Amino acid sequence: MEKDAKIYVAGHEDLVGSALVKKLKEKGYNNLVFRTLSQLNLVSQEEVEAFFRLEEPEYVFLAESRIFGMKGNNTNRGQLIYENLMIQSNVIHQAYKSGVKKLLLVGTKCVYPQKTKQPVLEDFLLTSPLEYASEPYAIAGITGIKLCESYNLQYGTNYLPVISPNVYGPNDNFNLTASQGLSVLIRKVHLCKCLEENDWNAIRADLEKNPIDGIDGTAIKDDILRMLSKYGIRLNAQEVHENSCSLELMDSGNLMCEFLWSEDLADACIFLLENWNFENVLRDRSSKSAGSVSNEIRNIQINIGTGKEILVHDLACLVKELIGFKGGLSFNQKRSDTALPKLLDVTRLHSFGWKHHLEIKKGVERLYKWYLENMID
Numbered sequence: 001m002e003k004d005a006k007i008y009v010a011g012h013e014d015l016v017g018s019a020l021v022k023k024l025k026e027k028g029y030n031n032l033v034f035r036t037l038s039q040l041n042l043v044s045q046e047e048v049e050a051f052f053r054l055e056e057p058e059y060v061f062l063a064e065s066r067i068f069g070m071k072g073n074n075t076n077r078g079q080l081i082y083e084n085l086m087i088q089s090n091v092i093h094q095a096y097k098s099g100v101k102k103l104l105l106v107g108t109k110c111v112y113p114q115k116t117k118q119p120v121l122e123d124f125l126l127t128s129p130l131e132y133a134s135e136p137y138a139i140a141g142i143t144g145i146k147l148c149e150s151y152n153l154q155y156g157t158n159y160l161p162v163i164s165p166n167v168y169g170p171n172d173n174f175n176l177t178a179s180q181g182l183s184v185l186i187r188k189v190h191l192c193k194c195l196e197e198n199d200w201n202a203i204r205a206d207l208e209k210n211p212i213d214g215i216d217g218t219a220i221k222d223d224i225l226r227m228l229s230k231y232g233i234r235l236n237a238q239e240v241h242e243n244s245c246s247l248e249l250m251d252s253g254n255l256m257c258e259f260l261w262s263e264d265l266a267d268a269c270i271f272l273l274e275n276w277n278f279e280n281v282l283r284d285r286s287s288k289s290a291g292s293v294s295n296e297i298r299n300i301q302i303n304i305g306t307g308k309e310i311l312v313h314d315l316a317c318l319v320k321e322l323i324g325f326k327g328g329l330s331f332n333q334k335r336s337d338t339a340l341p342k343l344l345d346v347t348r349l350h351s352f353g354w355k356h357h358l359e360i361k362k363g364v365e366r367l368y369k370w371y372l373e374n375m376i377d
Contacts, residue, residue: 001029001058001059001102001273001274003028003029003030004030004031005029005031005058005059005101006031006032006033006055006056006057006058006059007024007029007031007032007033007057007058007059007060007061008032008033008034008055008057008059008060008061009021009024009032009033009034009061009063010034010042010060010061010062010063010064010087010091011062011063011064011065012032012034012063013036013171014063014064014171015167015168015169015170015171015172015173015262016063016106016164016167016262016265016266017034017061017063017064018170018171018262019169019170019171019262019263019265019266020061020063020266020269020270021034022263022266023263023266023267023270024266024270027270033055033057035051042064042086042087042090042091043082043083043086043087043090044090045086045090048090048091048094049090049094049097051094052094052095052097052098053098056098057095057098057100058100058101059100059101059102059103059273060091060095060100060102060103060104061103061104061106061269061273062087062088062091062092062103062104062105062106062144063106064087065084065087065137066079066080066083066084066087067080067137068080068178069175069177069178072178073133073134073136073137074133077135077136078136080136080137080140081136081137081139081140084136084137084140084141084144085140085143088105088140088143088144088147089143089147091103092105092144092147092148092151092159095157095159096151096155096157100157101158102158102159102160102273103148103157103158103159103160104159104160104161104162104269104272104273105144105145105148105159105160105161105162106162106164106265106269107141107144107145107161107162107163107164107301108137108141108163108164108165109163109164109165109166109258109342109344110130110131110134110137110138110141111125111130111138111141111142111145111163111301112124112125112163112342113126113127113128113129113130114128114129114130114131114132114340115128115129115340116128116342118341118342118343119307119343119344119345119346120303120342120343120344120345121303121345121347122163122299122300122301122302122303122345122348123299125142125145125298125299125301126142131340144161145161145299145300145301147159148160148161148300148301149161149297149298149299149300152278152300153297157278158277158278159278160272160273160276160278160300160301160302161300161301161302162268162269162272162301162302162303162304163301163302163303163304163344164260164265164304164305164344165257165258165259165260165305165306165342165343165344166181166182166257166258166259166260167259167260167261167262167265168181168182168183168259168260168261168262168363168367169261169262169263169363169366169367169370170262170263170367170370170374171262172262172367174186174187174210174371174375175210175212176188176212176231177212177213180250180251182259182315182319182364182367183367183371185249185315185316185319186319186323186364186367186368186371187206187210187371188231188232188233188247188249189247189316189319189320189323189325190206190323190325190368190371190372191203191206191228191233192233192245192246192247192325192327193323193324193325194206195228195233195235195245196244196245196325196326196327200221202376203217203224204217204218205217205376206375206376207219207224209375209376210375212227212228212231213227213230215227232247232248232249232250233245233247234246234247234248236327236328244327245325245327245328246327246328246329246330247320247325247327247328247329247330248330248331248332249316249329249330249331249332250332251312251331251332252312252331252332252333253311253312253313253316253331253333254311254312254313255311255312255340255341256309256310256311256312256341256343257309257310257312257315257341258305258306258307258308258309258310258342258343258344259306259310259315259360259363260304260305260306260356261356261357261358261363261366263358264306264356264357264358265304267354267357268304268349268354268356269304271352271354272302272349272352272354275352275353276302276352278300281297281300282297302348302349303344303345303346303348303349304344304346304349305343305344305346305349305356306346306356306359307343307344307345307346307350308343308360309341309343310360312331313331315360316329316331317329318360318361318364319364319368322361322364322365322368323368
């Protein structure tokens with residue numbers, strides 16, 4: 001990509017999109033274009049067509065999607081699949097019509113089967129059933145992959161889908177009611193530490209900027225304590241000077257998860273768009289299938305990850321130690337873990353010469369610091 005090429009980043013305010021914008025600027029790309037959701041509704045075919053006609057971007061990073069949280073995704077299944085299908089279809093088709101040179105689509109590991117061998121190879125796509133809870137979102141993601149693949153084959157485009165594991169970093173979602181990722185774990189442990197230290201100024205500052213269930217920093221202590229208890233954050237002692245706090249997590253703690261720093265993901269995406277071409281895939285597949293009956297081109301997506309995973313129990317203990325919370329930590333052993341582990345196989349990515357930079361411990365430290373500086377102050 002030329003440094004002055006016009007690059008459109010869809011989803012620039014979100015976790016992955018904001019990391020892409022930051023990394024692109026760091027690498028000297030100075031002609032970035034983006035729109036907020038209120039300025040451009042990617043579900044609308046007419047609005048997307050008008051945007052591409054007006055801006056004529058040369059490169060596109062498609063990192064925008066619709067999600068409704070761990071409960072909302074299940075109760076809004078129709079809206080979830082419809083809006084994500086439309087976003088991908090509209091952007092990919094208009095990119096083709098307007099002659100975009102390259103497009104990169106960011107997807108997630110939920111596109112892979114619920115039960116599959118570990119680590120998960122790109123060729124495992126569509127080999128067995130998906131996890132039910134994320135099926136609408138996953139099917140939309142698979143469709144995006146196949147759109148890129150099919151447009152490349154029919155129209156000679158240069159579109160690349162990538163798959164990420166659990167992503168964390170600046171601009172993450174710390175909403176306790178809508179998420180259950182690493183960011184929420186960090187916030188819960190932070191609030192436990194504040195409660196343990198009887199630091200009500202810090203608790204109120206947190207809630208003032210990020211209310212939970214309508215409870216903000218002006219609420220009375222009893223209402224705040226009841227709300228925190230709902231999310232497993234509990235004050236055990238009655239005497240203020242003898243605060244004993246505990247945190248109960250809804251997870252069993254028994255799952256293995258892979259986590260990738262958002263800016264590492266962005267770095268990998270830019271690296272691939274700078275160095276990857278669909279022609280390389282065609283040449284590689286042709287050489288491997290020489291003399292065979294089948295010459296099918298499929299599963300062109302590339303896994304981006306660390307190749308490492310951590311037990312949720314160990315992750316929670318790590319966060320607890322780094323933040324300095326001294327109270328008790330427990331897990332819900334009655335919880336059934338429906339989301340099975342998916343450690344991504346990153347052999348294909350490593351063969352291109354890219355590896356992740358930030359390990360999980362340093363990442364947790366950075367994210368907690370970012371939270372304190374941006375979500376409270």
